[in-house]
């Protein structure tokens with residue numbers, strides 16, 4: 001009998017108040033149990049770190065259940081099948097799973113999708129060819145609907161979702177302006193991804209620079225951020241502008257029960273009416289029936305060099321909490337992934 005591996009995992013030790021801190025997480029170890037008939041043992045190779053995980057740390061009502069105190073932090077993963085008692089899987093198969101922040105997991109196979117490492121690097125299943133890439137595609141195709149010549153602005157533009165939004169909008173013929181934090185990220189948007197302009201939201205003249213970068217106003221604003229970025233974008237929206245509201249990362253560490261002193265709601269509501277705006281929130285999975293279109297189209301764009309991506313890989317599961325805290329502060333540059341094993 002092979003010896004049972006020891007699984008390490010990161011659990012939610014306590015709920016954060018404001019920004020998460022290291023003490024909100026705890027590293028634990030446990031011997032993996034035997035497999036039952038139909039199950040597979042997975043060794044996690046890569047863990048995706050995503051902004052939505054901040055919401056799972058709170059107990060507030062949301063579209064998804066929170067992680068319980070003491071529970072394993074949730075997350076998308078790429079894993080290798082180590083052992084199997086399920087005829088559909090062989091040892092060595094590489095799969096996409098949702099195993100969370102841990103080194104090993106047991107699955108009955110129903111939640112696994114086999115990946116072909118010969119077709120694309122397996123990490124792309126967590127980024128440009130995974131949930132973030134699909135989010136960009138679905139939000140643009142269904143809500144943003146950019147037309148040739150229109151101006152599309154995207155926030156958190158160097159990240160997993162934003163970088164795909166900008167490049168897909170350019171493929172659709174739009175003029176694209178990215179908003180990102182810092183010069184290096186802005187240079188990357190213009191020089192590597194081919195954005196028409198990039199504006200640094202940390203700069204003191206951000207609102208003026210954004211207006212200058214959008215002389216024809218904004219027809220589509222892909223909202224990933226909220227906060228001061230939204231305040232700068234909002235006056236520039238053209239009549240009939242569309243705003244896919246994908247994420248509001250600037251607000252994820254806020255206590256939603258505390259009222260904000262700067263109430264923009266009346267102005268926003270007036271503009272929705274006067275400018276016939278479409279402001280539509282979405283969670284990518286509502287468009288799940290378009291995933292096969294996405295794999296086909298995005299696969300072709302990558303092969304043609306029109307859809308590029310950048311990964312920010314952190315080594316070691318024990319470093320996941322620090323990397324995740326950094327994500328909420330803009331420290332990642334590209335799709336943030338933890339290499340758990342090789």
Ligand SMILES: NC(=O)c1ccc[n+]([C@@H]2O[C@H](COP(=O)([O-])OP(=O)(O)OC[C@H]3O[C@@H](n4cnc5c(N)ncnc54)[C@H](OP(=O)(O)O)[C@@H]3O)[C@@H](O)[C@H]2O)c1
Pocket residue numbers: 050051052131132135156157158159160161162179180181182185201224225227229245246247248249250251282283284285327328329330331332333334335336
């Ligand atoms: N609706 C959905 O189904 C769905 C699915 C996936 C993701 N999302 C949302 O999409 C957004 C982007 O996700 P992602 O996975 O692509 O993450 P990401 O862009 O790779 O990383 C987050 C980035 O957000 C920016 N940021 C953080 N705090 C900020 C602040 N206070 N103000 C302005 N920018 C800030 C930082 O970039 P800078 O350094 O450039 O500021 C940071 O690197 C998030 O809001 C996420 O929740 C939604």
